[in-house]
Amino acid sequence: MEVIQSIADLRSRIREYRRKNDGSVGFVPTMGYLHEGHASLLRKARSQSGLVVLSIFVNPLQFGPGEDFERYPRNTERDLEVAEAAGADLVFMPSVSEMYPTPTRTTVAVSGLTSRLCGASRPGHFDGVATVVSKLFHIVQPDQAFFGLKDAQQVAVIQQMVQDLNLPVDIVPCPTLREQDGLAMSSRNVYLSDEERKQALVLSQALDKAKEFVQSRPNFNAAELESLVRNHIATAPLAVIDYAEVLAFPTLEPFENSTHIDSIILALAVKFGKTRLIDNVIIQLRK
Numbered sequence: 001m002e003v004i005q006s007i008a009d010l011r012s013r014i015r016e017y018r019r020k021n022d023g024s025v026g027f028v029p030t031m032g033y034l035h036e037g038h039a040s041l042l043r044k045a046r047s048q049s050g051l052v053v054l055s056i057f058v059n060p061l062q063f064g065p066g067e068d069f070e071r072y073p074r075n076t077e078r079d080l081e082v083a084e085a086a087g088a089d090l091v092f093m094p095s096v097s098e099m100y101p102t103p104t105r106t107t108v109a110v111s112g113l114t115s116r117l118c119g120a121s122r123p124g125h126f127d128g129v130a131t132v133v134s135k136l137f138h139i140v141q142p143d144q145a146f147f148g149l150k151d152a153q154q155v156a157v158i159q160q161m162v163q164d165l166n167l168p169v170d171i172v173p174c175p176t177l178r179e180q181d182g183l184a185m186s187s188r189n190v191y192l193s194d195e196e197r198k199q200a201l202v203l204s205q206a207l208d209k210a211k212e213f214v215q216s217r218p219n220f221n222a223a224e225l226e227s228l229v230r231n232h233i234a235t236a237p238l239a240v241i242d243y244a245e246v247l248a249f250p251t252l253e254p255f256e257n258s259t260h261i262d263s264i265i266l267a268l269a270v271k272f273g274k275t276r277l278i279d280n281v282i283i284q285l286r287k
């Protein structure tokens with residue numbers, strides 16, 4: 001495994017690979033502090049790609065004022081151990097000045113999909129995500145890029161960007177990995193106190209209740225499902241709901257009754273103290 005800090009060096013190594021090999025280039029973009037969820041994306045890339053490129057870059061553009069850019073967890077030594085064990089060939093770890101040598105005058109903005117959920121709660125977040133992912137795609141030029149459905153809205157936004165800009169990369173959505181008790185793995189889980197961690201289980205429990213509710217009836221009213229979920233989350237005294245919404249997926253459009261909806265997403269963002277966690281479940285209602 002090789003760690004690379006400069007765009008020029010990474011491009012050179014990938015060109016060298018493509019000169020000597022017919023294999024595909026698989027890419028896993030991350031912000032580091034790697035956990036088993038990230039490792040699962042790397043293993044998926046390893047199973048499908050000749051060269052596996054991992055990026056670790058905490059992207060300042062996608063953090064808003066008062067968010068946790070400075071305190072975002074970082075552990076390079078452990079990240080490299082996880083990356084090597086999961087099969088990464090190249091680890092791209094640029095500095096902020098390498099990625100943004102001058103003030104950014106060009107940004108990528110995906111409209112529509114970003115008007116709700118984290119797009120509404122974190123103004124500018126998805127412009128930051130789409131801009132850095134577009135840059136990374138132009139730097140790495142991968143054949144495939146692997147993203148977790150833990151960030152389902154992000155997957156939808158990136159897929160829309162790839163389609164709209166005719167980017168030659170296949171986006172591979174990967175399942176959310178969870179702790180044994182159901183909590184979705186996330187770098188931000190490290191922020192949780194013991195009590196917050198215990199109460200955060202209401203998220204996966206609420207999603208399980210939602211699945212049971214949907215599977216028990218052919219059609220349902222969105223407001224009724226949202227109420228069921230909100231009431232369960234409210235059983236955790238520390239939980240402060242940012243959003244708990246059921247939307248059509250992948251359009252992320254609201255609906256009243258599910259009669260003509262093929263797939264839905266129940267998306268949650270809940271704060272426990274200073275820690276904002278997201279989770280979701282995507283349910284196919286009809287083929």
Ligand SMILES: Nc1ncnc2c1ncn2[C@@H]1O[C@H](COP(=O)(O)OP(=O)(O)OP(=O)(O)O)[C@@H](O)[C@H]1O
Pocket residue numbers: 029030031032037038040041146147148149150151174175176177178184185186187188189
């Ligand atoms: N539990 C998980 N299962 C599968 N993929 C995941 C999981 N957590 C994160 N990912 C994916 O890993 C990639 C990098 O995400 P990121 O580095 O932001 O990690 P994170 O755990 O989501 O961090 P955060 O705590 O900031 O949400 C994204 O595609 C994300 O969806």
Ligand SMILES: CC(C)(CO)[C@@H](O)C(=O)[O-]
Pocket residue numbers: 029030031057059062129132133151154
């Ligand atoms: C895709 C990504 C690496 C872009 O910074 C980030 O949004 C993330 O880790 O999900």
Ligand code: BAL
Pocket residue numbers: 062063151
């Ligand atoms: N995967 C989450 C990225 C962010 O919160 O910026």
